[in-house]
Amino acid sequence: MDSTILQFVNLTLGYDRHPAVHHLDYAIRAGALVAVVGPNGAGKSTLLKGTVGSLTPLGGEIRLTGIEVSDIAYLPQQSEIDQGFPISVFDMVAMGLWRKTRAFRRFGREGYRKIGEALDTVGLSGFEKRPIGTLSGGQMQRALFARLLLQDARLILLDEPFTSIDSATVRDLKGLIRRWHEERRTVVAVLHDLDQVRTEFPETLLLAREQIAAGPTEHVLSPANLDQARRLTEAFDEGAAVCER
Amino acid sequence: MYDAIIAPFVEFSFMRRALVGCLALSLGATPIGVFLTLRRMSLTGDAMAHAILPGAALGYLVAGLSLGAMTLGGVIAGVTVALLSGLVARTTVAREDSSLAAFYLISLAVGVVIVSTRGSNVDLLHILFGTVLALNDAAIFLVAGIATVTLFGLAFIYRPLVMECFDPGFLRSVSSLSPVAHYSFLVLAVLNLVGGFHALGTLMAVGIMILPAAAARFWTRDVTPLLAIGMTAAFLGGFVGLLLSYHASLPSGPAIILTAGVFYLFSLTFGPDGVIMTRLRSHHHLEA
Numbered sequence: 232m233d234s235t236i237l238q239f240v241n242l243t244l245g246y247d248r249h250p251a252v253h254h255l256d257y258a259i260r261a262g263a264l265v266a267v268v269g270p271n272g273a274g275k276s277t278l279l280k281g282t283v284g285s286l287t288p289l290g291g292e293i294r295l296t297g298i299e300v301s302d303i304a305y306l307p308q309q310s311e312i313d314q315g316f317p318i319s320v321f322d323m324v325a326m327g328l329w330r331k332t333r334a335f336r337r338f339g340r341e342g343y344r345k346i347g348e349a350l351d352t353v354g355l356s357g358f359e360k361r362p363i364g365t366l367s368g369g370q371m372q373r374a375l376f377a378r379l380l381l382q383d384a385r386l387i388l389l390d391e392p393f394t395s396i397d398s399a400t401v402r403d404l405k406g407l408i409r410r411w412h413e414e415r416r417t418v419v420a421v422l423h424d425l426d427q428v429r430t431e432f433p434e435t436l437l438l439a440r441e442q443i444a445a446g447p448t449e450h451v452l453s454p455a456n457l458d459q460a461r462r463l464t465e466a467f468d469e470g471a472a473v474c475e476r
Numbered sequence: 477m478y479d480a481i482i483a484p485f486v487e488f489s490f491m492r493r494a495l496v497g498c499l500a501l502s503l504g505a506t507p508i509g510v511f512l513t514l515r516r517m518s519l520t521g522d523a524m525a526h527a528i529l530p531g532a533a534l535g536y537l538v539a540g541l542s543l544g545a546m547t548l549g550g551v552i553a554g555v556t557v558a559l560l561s562g563l564v565a566r567t568t569v570a571r572e573d574s575s576l577a578a579f580y581l582i583s584l585a586v587g588v589v590i591v592s593t594r595g596s597n598v599d600l601l602h603i604l605f606g607t608v609l610a611l612n613d614a615a616i617f618l619v620a621g622i623a624t625v626t627l628f629g630l631a632f633i634y635r636p637l638v639m640e641c642f643d644p645g646f647l648r649s650v651s652s653l654s655p656v657a658h659y660s661f662l663v664l665a666v667l668n669l670v671g672g673f674h675a676l677g678t679l680m681a682v683g684i685m686i687l688p689a690a691a692a693r694f695w696t697r698d699v700t701p702l703l704a705i706g707m708t709a710a711f712l713g714g715f716v717g718l719l720l721s722y723h724a725s726l727p728s729g730p731a732i733i734l735t736a737g738v739f740y741l742f743s744l745t746f747g748p749d750g751v752i753m754t755r756l757r758s759h760h761h762l763e764a
């Protein structure tokens with residue numbers, strides 16, 4: 232059997248002592264393709280932020296096996312990218328090679344080839360010299376996927392990668408996710424479109440602050456489970472007592 | 477022609493020294509300014525320049541008009557304000573701009589109090605408006621040394637710094653160099669402001685940083701040419717500004733900054749991404 236690459240152990244993540252993810256226990260196998268599903272405010276993005284270490288757990292822990300936090304490729308929902316920054320598509324995508332080039336090394340012939348390949352894979356050949364400020368939303372998302380591709384990571388976290396993107400782009404990017412899965416990489420994606428989850432993702436974690444269900448997608452996305460998830464109250468209870476669990 | 481442009485520098489050593497000082501400033505301060513504008517921190521330079529004052533004043537109080545003491549004091553005050561405001565921004569709800577404003581205002585008030593207890597207004601003017609026409613050997617070495625440290629320092633942190641400006645979240649996700657890039661950059665900025673205040677004064681030092689950098693943005697859409705254009709413009713500004721101050725008997729610092737200002741207005745108007753060219757282009761759209 233495959234070994235576990237990412238494990239949440241009694242994990243509580245949150246803001247201002249209020250939990251957004253509450254006592255989560257879940258293990259993700261190396262090579263798994265997992266969708267994280269749940270209503271708004273269910274703690275999906277928070278879970279990914281905690282995994283890449285930009286949020287410190289309020290309790291429990293996140294165990295990575297065989298990789299470091301810096302080996303994770305992460306596509307945030309709202310990136311901090313400055314769209315007006317004077318930089319070309321090529322230079323932006325090339326940042327994905329950081330693990331190889333670090334601060335000083337040249338890209339080398341191999342690097343240039345890989346960058347070209349990545350741009351080709353996402354359908355952005357010919358865009359190399361374009362300033363990123365001139366890209367459309369979908370083209371920008373393609374460029375970000377090219378950068379993820381170059382990161383060559385064993386664990387890839389995607390936070391709502393298909394939001395506000397046309398169907399052709401979604402189809403291409405889903406193809407990329409399938410390719411990562413075939414290459415035995417672990418992909419964890421936060422998604423809202425349940426049809427997409429049913430067709431593309433064998434495994435699902437249904438979250439509503441607490442874990443509602445997890446496992447094979449068709450079992451997890453049952454009407455009863457979804458109904459239970461929907462009943463989550465989004466607002467924090469200001470008068471909540473300290474959790475004793 | 478020769479009399480107007482070359483002769484002043486041949487005949488007067490103070491003009492030559494001033495020109496060397498300007499060259500050093502444009503090599504060091506202007507690239508810092510380019511990154512400040514790229515990080516939307518153009519006004520941070522101004523704030524930091526004020527923050528330096530109490531350190532410089534304290535140095536002056538302890539050792540008189542000593543270059544070393546005033547430099548050291550200025551660097552310590554500037555770095556302290558930069559680190560404190562960064563720390564507050566990262567650990568509390570306050571944003572970096574509000575905490576920087578708070579700390580530099582406190583710093584500035586302390587500086588003015590220190591100056592007023594001992595010195596006369598003439599000393600304050602000296603600190604505020606600089607002495608590019610009276611650069612001695614030590615001051616030139618200081619400014620040139622700072623330019624050297626800056627160029628090597630920027631070369632060292634260039635890649636992470638560009639990533640930190642463009643996509644800090646990504647840099648943090650792949651590397652722990654984000655704070656290294658940020659704080660080394662701030663230290664370099666403080667060094668250059670201190671160097672600049674010996675030559676141009678605290679108020680004008682920011683000008684040679686920001687104006688050429690802001691002007692360069694109208695000519696190119698890539699970082700490397702931005703640096704080259706900015707540095708060239710800054711040096712030409714120094715050269716023309718010095719001649720202007722010589723022939724028209726103007727104070728040298730403001731003359732240099734005004735020249736850079738004229739170049740900024742020219743770029744804003746006629747640069748490829750300036751007002752006129754942008755208007756002209758929009759009338760002729762392309763086929764695809």
